[in-house]
Amino acid sequence: MNSSDNYEKHFESQNVTDYPNTNTIFCVWVFKKDADIQPAFEQVCAVVANLNHSFAVRMPEDRVSCVMGIGYEAWIKLNLPTPVPKELTNFRPIVGEKYTAVSTPGDIHFHFRAANISACIDMSVAIAAVLNTVADRVEEVHGFRYWDGRSILGFVDGTENPIGKQRARFGMVGKEDLQYEGGSYLFVQKYVHNMEAWNSLSDEQQEKVFGRYKISDIEMPENIKPGNSHSALAGITDAQGNDLKIVRDNMPFRNAAKNEFGTYFISYANTFSTTNEMLKCMYIGNPPGNYDRILDFSIAQTGTLFFAPSVDLLNAYKAK
Template identity: 60%
Template sequence: MSDSQNVTDYPNANTIFMVWKLKDSPQLKESFQSLCALVLNLNNSVFNRFPDSNASCIMGIGYEAWKKLDLPQPMPKELCNFEAIRGTKHIAVSTSGDLHFHLRADNKSICFDMAMEISDALSPVAESVLEVHGFKYWDARSILGFVDGTENPHGEDRDYFGKVGDEDPEYKGGSYLFTQKYLHDMTAWKSLSTEEQEKVIGRSKEKDIEMADEVKPSNSHIALANIEGENGEELKIIRDNMPFGNPSVNEFGTYFIAYASTFSTVRKMLVNMFVGNPPGNYDRILDFSTAVTGSLFFVPTRDLLDSFSG
């Protein structure tokens, strides 16, 4: 799996997320070939120029784009159009997107330059449908004030939970990428006491310590977002969430981004959150956080990108 894209890298201080929708253009396939080569070159360039910056450019490809670009068949086993998940009160919406870019570095200038190169390459054959600039907030906290990503796997577990294995040998080393842009109602959130906020999350706010099971509410975020398999084994995803915000217009949010070896793991977590476990016992954080996007992509290995580049 050494030729995988940088899905198991840890979050960096600056991030740009971009989603593009492909046009019907006679130059589309040729432009996509050049784009794949560009992604590989950007990663090589930033590694050589800024070896200590932990910079990377990761490209994911959506289901419709995979078909439109005539990429290999059969496609990755769990790549599909994400279907909205509807609970009694909240909805994990589905939004379209063909290509997703995750740009990160310790220096914002690196992210910005990579975004410009990608935009120059894509603008003739695609339109931008989303761009979010994320940043590290204090000690990896979300705008809600709690540490984010505490349940992330570490060490070898990041490969195990984040990359496709032998179950889909043609795409081994690749990764399923699911993203959601959340907007937070900070007025309502700030109206809660710290103790009430901690019950919503299931952790202490200051020290990031998880509540004991007998104290933690069953509808807390931690209780519902942590999931198990049929045999009781713990299932994990690699979260690379980043906060974003525009204080002058009262817009604050979290860009949720998950890399996983299977999309079914992510979907089970979403069902727990939005439908509830049991149904109706939905994730209380959704009363303060609204998902406005939801898209699934597949991140191919570097070798596959190289083959796509022609």
């Protein structure tokens, strides 16, 4: 039996392995200094459970979900179980010769998904009503589905995502960390794209940046695909040559007031090491210096690691 077959039998995980929906809101909160955060956190756990249950009953066809992730420092402040998840730390910046994957603060992350944006907005408002007195919302990004799942850059995003039962295998912690089985390492970056520079490239030049053909989404043959293309550097393997994957729920966003076009990169994984190794290949290069060409057009403004615990763990803390 595949280990992923056991997940639902032993505990309930948060909705980390669902496919991206049509509308998304991402929120990052940071606790205020000296705030009484424990009661608010317990209330938030209850609200998250209520939102997921209520929308599942009211709007099952809209695939509504609220996923909560918790940062390392918040985990400690909230006196959550110890030892902490094995790879939960503050994200350490990855510094390449030309570009850096920055590290930014974040105590709580919310990932709201729905076919109807109204559900995302209502969930965001409900969470804010609890957290406003004890935390500051330092980031809120409204994502949307762009055509057939493409990024603003015009290429299909998440083509290499695992599908079916593989999503649980790569997206959720298994027997290697029994205390946190069913949880997931949640990593986010807000990328802003230089659209003027990107649009100055021909389709053929853009395809060489991605290592894929734009219309068909077919990966270029190895003898044609540049070694510094995104698809060449983002794929990694273990010591036995097996592919290592993450569950990406990336969404494009647009902020007209700031003239921002971007991608909110979000990964769920059974280990942060996989995501971190992908980032090293992108920013440092493989070999070093051969960085991901997409970084010439995409700047990461944020970078934060969280852990999305199982529903069972969150329910143990929710206010009664």
